[in-house]
Amino acid sequence: MEMIATNRGRALRAATAIALLALAGCSGNGSEGGSAYAELRRAATGFIDRRGDATQGVTLSDAELNAAPVDVMLLDIPEFGSEVGLVQQAVNRDVVTWVTPEGYSVSLKQGQIVGTAGFGFDLSSADIPRLETTGGRVVRDHYRLQGDETIERFRYFCELSRPVGEQVVVTGRRFDTVRVDEACTDGQGETFTNRYWVDTRGVMRKSRQFVSPRLGYFELQDVHGGLR
Amino acid sequence: MYPKVRLARHLRIATSSAAIALVAGTAQADFDRPDFNFYGMTGAIDTPTALSQPDGEIAVTVGYFGNVTRGTLAFQGLPAVQGAFRYTKYSGLNLLNEPRYEDYFDRSFDISVRLLNERRFVPALKIGLQDFAGTGVSSGEYLVATKTFGDRLAISAGLGWGRLGSFEPIGETGERGPIDAGEGGDFNADQWFRGDVAPFGSVIYRATDDLTLMAEYSSDAYTLETGNERPASSRILERESSFSFGAAYHINEAVSLGGYYLYGSEFGLRLTFSGNPYRPPVEGSVGPAPAPVAERPSRATSPDRWSQDWAAVPRVQSALLTALADEAGEAGLTVEAFEVLGPDAVEVRFRNPSYGATAQAVGRMARALTRTMPSSVETFRIVPSVDGIPASAVTIRRSDVEALVAAPNAAAQLRAVTGIGNARGPNPGATLNSEVFPRFDWSVGPFVRRIFFDPAAPLRLGVGVRARASYEPRPGLVFSGSVSRILAGNLDDTARDSNSALPPVRTNFPRYNEESDIAIDRLTTAYYFKPAPELYARVTAGYLERMFGGLSTELLWKPVGSRLALGAELNYVAQRDFDQTFGFQDYDVATGHVSAYYDVTDEFNVQLDVGRYLAGDVGATLTLTREFTNGWEVGVFATQTDVSSEDFGEGSFDKGINIRIPVGWFTGRPSGSAFGTTIRPITRDGGARLNVDGRLYDKIRDYHAEGLDAQWGRVWR
Secondary structure, three states, X not given: OOOOOXXXXXXXXXXXXXXXXXXXXXXXXXXXXXXXXXXXXXXXXXXXXXXXXXXXXXXXXXXXXXXXXXXXEEEEEOOOOEEEXXXXXXXXXXXXXXXXXXXXXXXXXXXXXXXXXXXOOOOOEEEOOOOOOOOEEEEEEEEEEOOOOOEEEEEEEEEEOOOEEEEEEXXXXXXXXXXXXXXXXXXXXXXXXXXXXXXXXXXXXXXXEEEEOOOEEEEEEEOOOOOO | OOOHHHHHHHHHHHHHHHHHHHHHOOOOOOOOOOOEOOOOOEEOOOOEOOOOOXXXXXXXXXXXXXXXXXXXXXXXXXXXXXXXXXXXXXXXOOOOOOOOOOOEEEEEEXXXXXXXXXXXXXXXXXXXXXXXXXXXXXXXXXXXXXXXXXXXXXXXXXXXXXXXXXXXXXXXXXXXXXXOOOOOOOOOHHHOOOEEEEEEEEEEEEOOOOEEEEEEEOOOOOOOOOOOOOOOOOOOOOOOOOEEXXXXXXXXXXXXXXXXXXXXXXXXEEEEEEEOOOOOOOOOOEOOOOOOOOXXXXXXXXXXXXXXXXXXXXXXXXHHHXXXXXXXXXXXXXXXXXXXXXXXXXXXXXXXXXXXXXXXXXXXXXXXXXXXXOOXXXXXXXXXXXXXXXXXXXXXXXXXXXXXOOOOOHHHHHHHOOEEEOOOOOOOOOEEOOOOOOEEEEEEEEEEEEEEEEOOEEEEEXXXXXXXXXXXXXXXXXXXXXXXXXXXXXHHHOOOOOOXXXXXXXXXXXXXXXXXXXXXXXEEEEEEEEEEOOEEEEEEEEEOOOOEEEEEEEEEEOOOOOOEEEEEEEEEEEEEOOOOOOOEEEEEEEEEEEEXXXXXXXXXXXXXXXXXXXXXXXXXXXXXXXXXXXXXXEEEEEEEEOOOHHHHOOOOOEEEEEEEEEHHHHHOOOOOOEEEEEEOOOOOOOOOOOOOOOOHHHHXXXXXXXXXXXXXXXXXX
């Protein structure tokens, strides 16, 4: 074909080809083109679309949240300045998994984060200390997937503070709690401090917990725990 | 709840900015990631240093000064070894003194090995070969030592031979005769470290974390480029001084830009893109969490839920298959067949179109099983199928899944209680998923065809449209075809008739590009099956590839836990007509190989193929591949057959580089796709192999123990 039509319509053919590239093809299983390039382009487009509307927070009022038909957990990720509402996805023995509307999950054991999934730079799993003790030294292990696909253990040596009484406000409601601080270090310069507020029902009403260096802290507020 | 949709969008911004933050992060302590020189190797300006890139670092460098443009792909294949492939354009050099070839293009390979690591009072020492197998235009060898002082200053001094010993030599080691380039591409071992030897050196100062200043004394006289070597060639650059100066700036984690004043007369620019398989944009993956593991009710409180009577219910197998197929479909997996092995055990065969990490697919299937199987089912036998071949059988106990899903170090704990064994061949008791089979699939899309390194145009491109369809009446039996038409590009300007001394099995590729209208790329019937516990087989017949059609058969022996695999492939093929419709030319050949594959370590794979090639030549191909756990691969191969260098033609023997990069590495999202390419300096007819689809080894082993273990960390993800 190229030999026959050397002069005629070369520009036209180039234009057609570009148009075809833009269409990126179609297929019988409904997906938009299965090629690696198409996939990468979709990801890039998605990224561009997401920029520029970074100013929203939770838009429901406190009253609306309190009256929500299902249990809600509020998650704030200060590192990104984003806030989102979580609902329960599953209960496995003593671990409750909560999900964002996007489907990202945060798993909690007695209120402490033992895993996240979907955010990237996630916490794969964790061995967490008991908080009941009145202060003292504890050990905490975090397991995270590394760039080389191995799961590495990060061991932190932590100091629990003596509990102090403190009032916290969650969605407009005031709770009497005890606050426990957990100051951790890996012994090589990485430090963080988790903070937990546990109310008189034993519910972790509010917390700030370190997840991974890239995700930073997750701040959780339990809207309904023990209130239904 | 509804406003949360907007919140979710907000969260996505967060995660993508996490990815970007990593790419854009610039802080680089000390000399962990030193700069690249104009040759695209670790170095100063135009000379090497003994510093090293991180293991696995891949960099593409484009540098220009004095009418010389070098494009280099460099790879730190081992912590102490860096290799490179380079394509150089000498604009207006007139080396061949022929019209149409005023510019001279040259391909070259480099390798360097760090012999000594830097210690407190001992500098790092590196030995290197530059352009060690080409026509020798850039050939040089060096020994270089580098000492760093703190994290800011690095001083290097070295001795160069060849090109790097051409300016003010201080001595000589033996005789370095003129290079007998011959057909090029052969090792010039008798030249290495011979002849004049001259010193060079450099000072590198990291003014800030992102800005590096450099000064250099070069021992390269640029004899050829200044017009002093071959009478016919033109002078394309001036060399007034041995000193060069420059600055390099790290724009971000991946890109560095250098500006230089070289040899007292020339300005130069260098741009380097670098990446590392183990430095992905996102660690872990972005995207929805998996469906939860469903916990069974307590046997004490709900004994009726644990009844085994269901197993005797007629048609229960197909009812469970439907439920499981729906659940697995949500997770991106396709159930091929399902079998109730008893009231306490089931087996599912499935395909994984979604996850590059095969362990992740297995984990998702285990979750789907917990959500659909009656409580009395305790054993899950999960059988990944590749084109209808059951690749392995992963046996997981349901109690373990329930107990470990939220446990500390859950992935390693699950692996300890997971069995990976051989799959059965036929499974006559299973129910085939009638939603999937017979399976018909089609697609239409654009494609790009590339030809590298044509002497008159280094890159030729054609864009076109391609339609594909496949029909699979039952697992493993696949009728498929692909037709394409090139719509635009410059593939048709080559017009070089084959000058090969061998049957032109590959060198007529320009005619295949020029003389086709609507081309049948492939039209085949393939049958994939598992004849015995550790054996896998393939039979393919039809139009196998663009240039050949016929019959291809393959048998692979690969135990699930073995690092060694052995294979045999026998083909009888005829060369297709240039128009790529149904006709054949009158060249036919029986070609085939016996192959041994061995995983030397988790990161290195060696493959040896011995047999008869398409042109009837007999010999062997050795392939060495660095494999990264996340699916990146960088390999080199070379083929030596009974064809002489003269008969082979330019390049002397067949060799090249394979690269494979998984798409999911870039996006941070699960994906089974990958970019892959093979770069050959030149395409000749010696050592050419049939390009048949569906070779077994790479298909199967991703689901064997080493393939599953490579990304087992994602089994719960």
